[in-house]
Amino acid sequence: MVGAGQLARMTHQAAIGLGQSLRVLAAAADDGAALVAADVMVGDYRSLADLRRFAAACDVVTFDHEHVPLEHIRALADDGVSVAPGPTAILYAQDKLAMRGRLSELGVPCPGWRELGRLDELSGPIVIKAARGGYDGKGVWFVSDRRQIDALAATGTPLYAEEQVAIARELAAVVARSPFGQGAAWPVVQTVQRDGICVEVIAPAPDLPPDRAEQVQHLALRLASELGVVGVLAVELFETMDGRILVNELAMRPHNSAHWTIEGARTSQFEQHLRAVLDYPLGATTATAPTVVMANILAGPDDVVPKSLDERVHHCMARWPDVKIHLYGKGFRPGRKVGHVTALGHDLASVRQRARQAARLLSHGDRTLGGPA
Amino acid sequence: MVGAGQLARMTHQAAIGLGQSLRVLAAAADDGAALVAADVMVGDYRSLADLRRFAAACDVVTFDHEHVPLEHIRALADDGVSVAPGPTAILYAQDKLAMRGRLSELGVPCPGWRELGRLDELSGPIVIKAARGGYDGKGVWFVSDRRQIDALAATGTPLYAEEQVAIARELAAVVARSPFGQGAAWPVVQTVQRDGICVEVIAPAPDLPPDRAEQVQHLALRLASELGVVGVLAVELFETMDGRILVNELAMRPHNSAHWTIEGARTSQFEQHLRAVLDYPLGATTATAPTVVMANILAGPDDVVPKSLDERVHHCMARWPDVKIHLYGKGFRPGRKVGHVTALGHDLASVRQRARQAARLLSHGDRTLGGPA
Numbered sequence: 001m002v003g004a005g006q007l008a009r010m011t012h013q014a015a016i017g018l019g020q021s022l023r024v025l026a027a028a029a030d031d032g033a034a035l036v037a038a039d040v041m042v043g044d045y046r047s048l049a050d051l052r053r054f055a056a057a058c059d060v061v062t063f064d065h066e067h068v069p070l071e072h073i074r075a076l077a078d079d080g081v082s083v084a085p086g087p088t089a090i091l092y093a094q095d096k097l098a099m100r101g102r103l104s105e106l107g108v109p110c111p112g113w114r115e116l117g118r119l120d121e122l123s124g125p126i127v128i129k130a131a132r133g134g135y136d137g138k139g140v141w142f143v144s145d146r147r148q149i150d151a152l153a154a155t156g157t158p159l160y161a162e163e164q165v166a167i168a169r170e171l172a173a174v175v176a177r178s179p180f181g182q183g184a185a186w187p188v189v190q191t192v193q194r195d196g197i198c199v200e201v202i203a204p205a206p207d208l209p210p211d212r213a214e215q216v217q218h219l220a221l222r223l224a225s226e227l228g229v230v231g232v233l234a235v236e237l238f239e240t241m242d243g244r245i246l247v248n249e250l251a252m253r254p255h256n257s258a259h260w261t262i263e264g265a266r267t268s269q270f271e272q273h274l275r276a277v278l279d280y281p282l283g284a285t286t287a288t289a290p291t292v293v294m295a296n297i298l299a300g301p302d303d304v305v306p307k308s309l310d311e312r313v314h315h316c317m318a319r320w321p322d323v324k325i326h327l328y329g330k331g332f333r334p335g336r337k338v339g340h341v342t343a344l345g346h347d348l349a350s351v352r353q354r355a356r357q358a359a360r361l362l363s364h365g366d367r368t369l370g371g372p373a
Numbered sequence: 374m375v376g377a378g379q380l381a382r383m384t385h386q387a388a389i390g391l392g393q394s395l396r397v398l399a400a401a402a403d404d405g406a407a408l409v410a411a412d413v414m415v416g417d418y419r420s421l422a423d424l425r426r427f428a429a430a431c432d433v434v435t436f437d438h439e440h441v442p443l444e445h446i447r448a449l450a451d452d453g454v455s456v457a458p459g460p461t462a463i464l465y466a467q468d469k470l471a472m473r474g475r476l477s478e479l480g481v482p483c484p485g486w487r488e489l490g491r492l493d494e495l496s497g498p499i500v501i502k503a504a505r506g507g508y509d510g511k512g513v514w515f516v517s518d519r520r521q522i523d524a525l526a527a528t529g530t531p532l533y534a535e536e537q538v539a540i541a542r543e544l545a546a547v548v549a550r551s552p553f554g555q556g557a558a559w560p561v562v563q564t565v566q567r568d569g570i571c572v573e574v575i576a577p578a579p580d581l582p583p584d585r586a587e588q589v590q591h592l593a594l595r596l597a598s599e600l601g602v603v604g605v606l607a608v609e610l611f612e613t614m615d616g617r618i619l620v621n622e623l624a625m626r627p628h629n630s631a632h633w634t635i636e637g638a639r640t641s642q643f644e645q646h647l648r649a650v651l652d653y654p655l656g657a658t659t660a661t662a663p664t665v666v667m668a669n670i671l672a673g674p675d676d677v678v679p680k681s682l683d684e685r686v687h688h689c690m691a692r693w694p695d696v697k698i699h700l701y702g703k704g705f706r707p708g709r710k711v712g713h714v715t716a717l718g719h720d721l722a723s724v725r726q727r728a729r730q731a732a733r734l735l736s737h738g739d740r741t742l743g744g745p746a
Contacts, residue, residue, distance in 0.1 A: 009389060010389075012389070012409070013386050013389050015409075016383075017386065017698065017700070018686075018700060019700025019701070019702055021408050036385070036388075036410075037409075037411055038407070038408055038410055038411060040411070266697075267694075267695075275690065280686065280687055281687065282694065283695070284694040289661075309392075313653065314654065317648065317653050317654040318654040321655065322639050322657035325390065325391065326390050327392025344639075
């Protein structure tokens with residue numbers, strides 16, 4: 001796996017069960033996965049030489065992020081390396097403009113969008129997006145003034161424009177596809193963002209009618225097939241105030257919106273991604289509990305972290321013996337995703353409260369133990 | 374963790390979630406855990422110098438087997454190393470004669486036993502057991518002839534004798550205890566042995582009345598407390614034909630009889646062992662499904678392994694998408710435990726059949742796919 005962040009770290013956990021050991025290409029020796037994996041190469045994912053050296057010891061090469069230059073992925077594939085997902089698919093996870101174009105060809109519902117030269121064909125308020133490199137709310141600008149847009153464009157970042165949609169909530173449909181073409185979909189989830197960063201995922205998405213959920217799963221499976229994805233495909237969606245479901249973004253790797261599957265589904269997204277890229281049959285995606293909530297642990301501001309992480313873990317475990325903690329081995333920098341927690345059960349309100357409170361405690365060293373939510 | 378077999382391998386998986394990385398003392402670089410852990414020292418667990426060098430980089434030292442010389446464990450503790458379980462507890466996992474003596478003092482029901490010099494005080498058929506080093510049916514002799522016993526004793530192995538009990542079935546009560554004294558018990562399970570080797574574990578033990586199960590859990594928790602165990606304690610039990618429950622053996626580490634907890638309980642024995650030895654609060658031990666069956670994958674005879682492991686995994690996944698596979702990264706030698714599978718569900722008969730068939734397929738390359746059980 002190219003990249004050694006938390007996605008690679010959790011993929012290594014799954015690999016161990018399958019009798020495998022994940023080889024990771026880490027940017028630094030203290031990357032989350034590099035701290036726990038046996039087979040680590042420290043190198044630069046932007047260097048074709050490093051990628052080739054890395055790939056030489058791999059059965060299959062896969063990715064924990066979208067930032068490997070596409071021409072390098074093509075070069076590896078041309079070398080005969082088994083790359084999953086392959087370059088023709090991964091283009092649509094790397095380049096949002098290409099993705100929008102392809103999705104429109106396929107008739108998939110998306111927000112209205114145009115290249116910057118045809119802005120006037122859009123109606124209502126717009127949002128400017130970077131075609132590449134955006135994540136966690138980065139690469140998105142709510143500007144409509146032509147001069148501001150020109151200033152953004154002058155930086156050389158490839159941009160495009162989308163109509164702003166009145167969003168009721170965000171959903172995600174996560175599926176996997178094997179080289180053989182087998183597909184498997186987890187229940188559709190609701191994702192909750194704060195400042196453009198995912199803070200919470202609720203599985204299944206509350207009050208989503210079953211036929212609607214099934215349509216969305218089919219859409220995601222169809223996209224995986226049409227784009228030739230191998231591995232996990234996460235389809236981020238907007239549910240609009242007027243009841244439409246539109247595709248926002250695609251990711252072709254394990255994704256934050258499916259961390260809940262580690263405990264909440266019979267097969268986790270990490271195991272499933274490995275099954276897919278290793279060309280094994282896919283695992284069952286059934287949920288293990290009626291309601292599962294995942295909450296991200298976002299490191300709090302430095303000045304309100306009164307307890308050590310170890311103390312906070314201690315308090316969290318003492319208070320919620322059934323909440324599962326996942327820490328990524330990262331240093332705490334304010335706002336950084338340093339882990340997540342998962343709670344499971346029958347009653348959404350109580351499951352959600354446990355997950356939120358546990359994540360907040362681990363983030364902030366919350367002093368309100370025993371207090372109200 | 375001293376030892377780098379499958380128990381350390383699965384403990385490392387759990388450690389990753391807790392933001393930790395397991396340091397292992399491996400006998401060889403290709404031991405199961407050494408293949409997947411980042412922090413591996415190859416050394417000899419019988420060498421105090423190696424143990425000291427290993428311990429110097431650990432917060433806490435724990436074990437994946439009982440074979441570390443007790444005097445070395447004492448020496449580490451005397452050095453000020455945090456050792457869990459400590460030497461005063463681990464004695465009773467290493468030395469069955471000491472264990473029998475202590476359990477009798479505590480009034481715990483055991484098979485009748487005597488040292489070899491007082492054999493005549495036992496009634497009925499007896500079994501000779503090695504006080505140390507026995508496992509998986511090794512170190513047990515069904516001999517009653519005095520000359521045969523003398524011949525065994527002449528080898529220098531410390532021995533003792535037990536009355537043979539008419540066993541209806543075997544059970545196991547697995548608990549954990551923290552240094553603070555917190556205890557947690559998983560549901561009591563039935564273990565199924567073949568040729569002295571555990572082949573299957575059923576959780577919870579079928580038809581065990583709830584009050585009886587609770588008594589057994591309390592016994593195991595009491596033993597953990599009386600013996601000062603820190604970490605997981607597995608109490609292997611005989612249920613006799615006349616309805617008594619007797620203690621057979623103790624293990625103070627993650628144990629085969631609780632592998633089912635990885636998917637089958639809210640907190641796995643591997644996470645719980647880490648929580649205990651790291652002095653964290655213990656996790657919830659509630660089951661995640663009404664019935665869970667774990668079946669060991671025992672490598673079949675060489676001459677009936679017609680498919681590669683990879684092919685067998687492929688077939689197993691295709692046939693049982695919901696069965697969870699755990700492979701230990703070991704070479705297949707006939708009879709060796711090379712992995713396990715876990716199936717979960719509502720109906721014991723069907724869950725058990727899935728687990729058995731999957732394990733058999735992975736063991737033998739069974740050609741009867743689609744055929745009867």
